[in-house]
Amino acid sequence: MSNVLVIAELRGNEPKKVTLELIGAATKMAQAAGGAVSTIAIGESVLGLGAKLGPYGTAKVYLAGGVSKYSTEGFINIIEKVVKQENPSVILLGATSTGKDLAPRLAARLNTGLASDCVSFELQGSNPIFIRPVFAGKAFNKVAFNAGPAIATIRPNVLPVPEPGGAAAAEINADASLGDVKADLAEVIQGESKRLDLTEADRIVSGGRGMKARENFNIIEELADSINASVGASRAAVDSGYADQSFQVGQTGKVVNPSLYIACGISGAIQHLAGMRTSKVIVAINKDPEAPIFTKADYGIIGDLFEAVPLMTAEFKKLLAE
Amino acid sequence: MNIIVLCKQVPDTETKIKLMPDGSRYDEEGIKWVLNVYDEFAVEEALKIKEAGKAAKVTVLSMGPERVIESLRTAMAMGADEAIHIWDPAMAGGDAYTIAKVISKALEGREFGIVLAGKQAVDDDCFSVPGMLAAMLGIPQVNVCSKVEVVDCKVKAYRDIEGGSKQVMDAPMPVILTATKGLNEPRYASLPGIMKAKRKPVEKLDLAKLGLGANDVGIAGSKTKIIGWFLPEERKAGRVFKEGELADRVKEVVRLLREEAKVI
Numbered sequence A: 001m002s003n004v005l006v007i008a009e010l011r012g013n014e015p016k017k018v019t020l021e022l023i024g025a026a027t028k029m030a031q032a033a034g035g036a037v038s039t040i041a042i043g044e045s046v047l048g049l050g051a052k053l054g055p056y057g058t059a060k061v062y063l064a065g066g067v068s069k070y071s072t073e074g075f076i077n078i079i080e081k082v083v084k085q086e087n088p089s090v091i092l093l094g095a096t097s098t099g100k101d102l103a104p105r106l107a108a109r110l111n112t113g114l115a116s117d118c119v120s121f122e123l124q125g126s127n128p129i130f131i132r133p134v135f136a137g138k139a140f141n142k143v144a145f146n147a148g149p150a151i152a153t154i155r156p157n158v159l160p161v162p163e164p165g166g167a168a169a170a171e172i173n174a175d176a177s178l179g180d181v182k183a184d185l186a187e188v189i190q191g192e193s194k195r196l197d198l199t200e201a202d203r204i205v206s207g208g209r210g211m212k213a214r215e216n217f218n219i220i221e222e223l224a225d226s227i228n229a230s231v232g233a234s235r236a237a238v239d240s241g242y243a244d245q246s247f248q249v250g251q252t253g254k255v256v257n258p259s260l261y262i263a264c265g266i267s268g269a270i271q272h273l274a275g276m277r278t279s280k281v282i283v284a285i286n287k288d289p290e291a292p293i294f295t296k297a298d299y300g301i302i303g304d305l306f307e308a309v310p311l312m313t314a315e316f317k318k319l320l321a322e
Numbered sequence B: 001m002n003i004i005v006l007c008k009q010v011p012d013t014e015t016k017i018k019l020m021p022d023g024s025r026y027d028e029e030g031i032k033w034v035l036n037v038y039d040e041f042a043v044e045e046a047l048k049i050k051e052a053g054k055a056a057k058v059t060v061l062s063m064g065p066e067r068v069i070e071s072l073r074t075a076m077a078m079g080a081d082e083a084i085h086i087w088d089p090a091m092a093g094g095d096a097y098t099i100a101k102v103i104s105k106a107l108e109g110r111e112f113g114i115v116l117a118g119k120q121a122v123d124d125d126c127f128s129v130p131g132m133l134a135a136m137l138g139i140p141q142v143n144v145c146s147k148v149e150v151v152d153c154k155v156k157a158y159r160d161i162e163g164g165s166k167q168v169m170d171a172p173m174p175v176i177l178t179a180t181k182g183l184n185e186p187r188y189a190s191l192p193g194i195m196k197a198k199r200k201p202v203e204k205l206d207l208a209k210l211g212l213g214a215n216d217v218g219i220a221g222s223k224t225k226i227i228g229w230f231l232p233e234e235r236k237a238g239r240v241f242k243e244g245e246l247a248d249r250v251k252e253v254v255r256l257l258r259e260e261a262k263v264i
Helices: A017-032 A050-055 A070-085 A097-107 A214-226 A236-240 A272-274 A305-321 B039-053 B069-077 B096-107 B129-137 B192-198 B246-259
Strands: A006-007 A037-042 A060-064 A090-094 A113-120 A120-124 A126-132 A141-144 A150-154 A170-173 A185-190 A203-207 A230-233 A260-264 A280-287 A299-302 B004-009 B010-011 B034-035 B057-061 B082-086 B114-118 B141-151 B155-161 B165-170 B175-179 B202-205 B224-230 B237-243
Touching: A006 A017, A006 A070, A017 A037, A017 A050, A017 A120, A017 A126, A017 A150, A037 A050, A037 A070, A050 A170, A060 A070, A060 A299, A070 A097, A090 A097, A097 A113, A097 A150, A097 A170, A097 B096, A097 B129, A097 B141, A113 A126, A113 A141, A120 B237, A126 A150, A203 A214, A214 A230, A214 A260, A214 A305, A230 A236, A260 A272, A260 A305, A260 B082, A280 A305, A280 B246, A299 B114, A299 B141, A299 B224, A299 B246, B004 B039, B004 B069, B004 B129, B010 B069, B034 B039, B039 B069, B039 B114, B039 B141, B039 B175, B057 B069, B057 B096, B069 B082, B082 B096, B096 B129, B114 B129, B129 B141, B129 B175, B141 B165, B155 B175
Parallel strands: A006 A037, A006 A090, A037 A060, A060 A170, A090 A150, A113 A150, A203 A230, A203 A260, A260 A280, A280 A299, A299 B237, B004 B057, B004 B114, B057 B082, B082 B202, B114 B175, B141 B175
Antiparallel strands: A120 A126, A126 A141, A141 B224, A185 B165, B010 B034, B141 B155, B155 B165
């Protein structure tokens, strides 16, 4: 019998969407292996998570509460104890800041390997085969494991959230002692949190070199706000100081996977495409008809973005007011 | 205090990736090899810490065939003092676990306060070796650093997380830090730097020197294996609206986004 363990991520007391996506994937893997899904949640307040997560497909939730701050080593120590109890054959984490920080350390501690930033999986009998992008998505690998457990981080916003419908999960108290923690979280400097992080956003409006000045990004923000989108930027815009690094989409920025990506004044260099090529729909606004982005966009508008972007904002507002 | 910087030589990011006819790996023919961009940030940070008088020596380390020495020379041309080149044909095809193991053996018995690395290599994008190495060495890690301050035997590292937020971590040495874009502006190697680099020492480590067997490394020692490669479907151009009033064209695209693409 092979169980699958999901490492949950919380926003306050609520599970992040990626956790639900992982439980969905875990359910399919557990079914193929004749096992069950369990989840571990570590955080300040973990009350009621059995009822919140159970319906999505996890039979058990291990709760490690009263953990008020993040630490790689502490979280690994807590997770390792649950792994010893559960003995899962597969462990899933989100390919988020936390997941990508924990997974390699956990893998080495368990003397096993890691398939990171996976975008899907296949089942070969009872074994999962993970599919992950390489070369910034120019190619894909299928990864199998020689050892156990198989550990994978899965990109958020790619796999479906299962329809909730099952019973609440059984809650088990996990040992929340952090053990020896050498790297200590002294403080968190909050960034702009008005909009969803780019890696989780379903709609994104980005500005490029064509924005010409930092102040001009306000028209991008207005367009984004009209459709509840997050704001991104190309490397050229970031390097020119028009936007902060955390807004950068691309090879040396963030990889995004929205349903809608609107690129304004972005030429469409290979390295930018690397960050948004999996967008379901791409709209490009650029006054240069030769801009490479037009070869990848579903809808392209050749025109001055300083006119087109406010026009689009107005049209979206009209459309959504109907 | 010495700093070790992990370096990887990777294909240039402009490379068009082609697969071998049997689909077993990618075609290395004609590839321009460069130092991984994130490792440039790591090398630069190490040099800045040394120039601030807080480190005595910067050693760059890379695992790979002979060609990787060129990227080690690039790092030494920037200012690194010496290099370690690790290779044995048995290491070919090894996954992140084996690479971390090899590096952990290479670092055995060496004095270092900080191991710096790029957060990921832009070929395999695994983002795994530094974290695995930290666990194998039993030392703390701070990943995705956009700022690093060294005070005595401790490091204050600012870690980028979602939402533009940063976690400020205090860690004692020895510690592993990974670099992300925004940490610094890597310097270009000067001509005198390039000339000096040719004479800087490169220590060679093979299986015997590391005390490892062929079964510990490469495909034999790996915990994961790549069982297939494939290329994504090329995204095709859609429609470009260039004729007519801009306002009408914008209106049409918005209409299509709702009615055709169904994303609004």
